[in-house]
Amino acid sequence: MAQKAKARRTVVIGMLGTTLDTGVGSQRWVRWRPTVSLCQQEDLLVHRLELLHPPHGTSLAAVIRDDIAQVSPETEVRLTSLPIRDPWNLEETYGALLDHVRASSFHPEEEDYLVHITTGTHIAQICMFLLVESRLIPGRLVQTSPGKGKDHGAVGTHAIIDLDLSNYDTLAARFRQQQREGLSFLKSGIDTRNAAFNRIIERIEQVAVQSRAPLLLTGPTGAGKSQLAKRIYALKKARNQVTGPFVDLNCATLRGDGAMSTLFGHVKGAFTGAVGDRPGLMRQANGGVLFLDEIGELGADEQAMLLRALEDKRFLPVGADKEAESDFQLIAGTNRDLQLDVAQGRFREDLLARINLWTFRLPALRERPEDIAPNLQYELDQASQTLGTRVTMSKEAQEHFLRFATSPEGRWSGNFRDLNAAVLRMSTLAAGGRMTRDVVDEELDRLRSQWRPAGAAMTSAGEDVLVEVMGAARAAELDRFDRVQLADVVTVCRSARSLSDAGRMLFAQSRAQKKSVNDADRLRKYLARFGLAWADVSGRDAE
Template identity: 80%
Template structure:
């Protein structure tokens, strides 16, 4: 039977241009890691691949001679690697990668170890990466100097093998998985959601939010939970020490007129009437932290341009100032609009959208994830208990009855989680002793059916869609139903008309026939002003032509 050939041990290591130094006979009193690597009694080195820069040829020859004295069975192969600047990560990694790609590895016959005690920290990092990526099919080895009585007398010292197969580190892997589970649970407010698509979405958001400071765009219908999610993203980043600054949030639908620029970018004293002192603005307040701009589609053209500059350069001009200020923040934007459609209408800057939609995540409506209604019901009961300072419960019959309706096609949940929160809070408030019964549920279901039936009429649906699109969801909900329906009809006419005057003639056709002189454009302009709107807001056109 043929004798099996023993596997050879090969060590690859950088020459330590400082730590491997030594002159004359006294060099043997120093601990030199490359020499010591070949003196390990329980790790016999058959071949040492000694890598060194072009300028270290003399030292490499000295170290090679010394290794041959202490370990004559070790073959030393010197290899010059073209590293001119040992602290240039790109240069060092490129040179070592080229070496690894050309090396004739034979893992079936040889065991490879990469010595990471020597070389600059940059070289050590690069060696680590090459082993981790399996460009070098080996393990890491680190040598250490002698201690105790042998300290300072030269000698071999010891060595430690480092295995990068993390699957073998059960406790470490379990701890990492537990931390990730805790992060996902935190982003979901501790709710044990069951919808697979939603759970995957949260996993991806956690992955991106913890790895990047690039802008995030969170879309989805009103009430889907955008604001709450963003606040939890910030809290998680703060806990992981990824941000040090504050959380600053603003609903852009609340910005109107000249105050918009000042609120966002600040102003200097005397820059306009009423500017009695300097104002830092929200962008400066968010320095080092997170700025959440909800309903970002409501920003005006000037504010969009300034925001784009601030995102790209981290600099901007406060109102009335000729001196730029700096602010480095992570932007998270929220919207319930289709921003691409807004770009096509000329209402949103295409370059700003390109800057903020690197990571876009859409939160689904509540009706899209009916399997998550039961755990969210438990959460809302707990929230109601805290709000009322009373333990609120639901008997089994009441809970089953509510969930049958809540998960059926009859339940519209047009307000999403706001509807669910309001429904549970109403039942909890009216429940005797904090225990919700079947009768309490029946009363609430009657209320919800009536609410959604009213909202389902064609005129009302148009009012919701058009008015919310132009004014923003929050401002739209503050209008009386009469005003919403009337304003929706005005918006619809304006979008069909070519000019302000043409829209006025259509809207006031009956009354204008009874007047000797009319100015329909002026009447329409005054009507729109009541809501803080102008022709460009309702028509989607930039030129308020009145002819």
């Protein structure tokens, strides 16, 4: 016959409440005393109570032990004096509790452990929490509360708390929801689909809410660095992580002596025209975020002062004898290769090391073709707000625009600035707020002209292109019509990533009329008419 499993014993570890656990005479039985109350719970049998107390609480601990013996004879009370002189000293309190726990023996296979966190100072309660959370005490938390009504006030109630957060589906779901909201906020609510970009934003969200270290945003002009910096600040503001303002400056606009004054301020009389004190942008950003776009444009003196301000939170305004202070978080932006600038002596190596802790490269729009559609809708909403009227696109117009925008022909050299300008122009010309195919066609012609490579038309630059690939004698033998066309083809080939890519750019319109297309073969045959191969015009092998 199988032997019945032995019931597990309940062991409570608690700190004496030198205030809450007190009581005098018979009146103490109508007073809620957390430690005594814990042993009076009908649905919780405490087999052993490890009651910890400071040296001056020995007498009170003995009274509590005797009172528990009356209400719960089954409970064994063990008193332990801890060497805590100042219960509000975190280091001393945690050290004493940690030493006690390490000297104790735990048998979780035989005993259930509860840690009472209602009594003791807040410091002691925090230390108890940490010991359970770190699993140094293999148990759960128990919290007692006074009851309601004359008959139940002294007994009160209790609640057991398990710190295994994997059991708390609701808390986990709320955390995931908060994270999703943060990611959506950083992306301006745009449902981006590019996996690489989404990973970047996810990492930025993690860093932004946990760190005040500098952030460096790199990428081409118009990739969205300024907009993202503002969203990072707004996210930190919503999480109560900054109290100061968002201050931004494009460093490319700084010139001469005014650069130091703009950034670091000046005192009255510092130079001709300084008729009063000026705080400077760095002091304005105190407690907030300072965004320095195009940081690579800063001069050597400004770089040195910025490094000092980042490391010491102190700097010297122009003409001042006394240093100023500002505690800000820096977000820097650049479209330059700062490592190359360091190698060429244009940027301080120590400053780059200081701002390069968290670096994120924002991809160009043409690297994220799958994100053009959701960004198109966002730009339509923005244009509608700007124009004060709702603007929409017909299905035909939208599909036509997206075919062009996501093809190799869509260069988007200005990135989101180009997209924003294109949508605003089309929205302005949309009669009655409805954008048609004709409006889109007009805009596409404008974009093609805007992005046409320099020298694509028959200019001296075009002549030079043909001379490079054919030689002067052969180029001179071409008819003018062929020279113009071939120069454009060669220029496109040089800017394309591959033979196929160049073919798609050159035959984007006519290919739509064909059921079966091979742009690469078509381009290869065209070049062969002039005795040229892909490697001749591009300098690369065909893919």
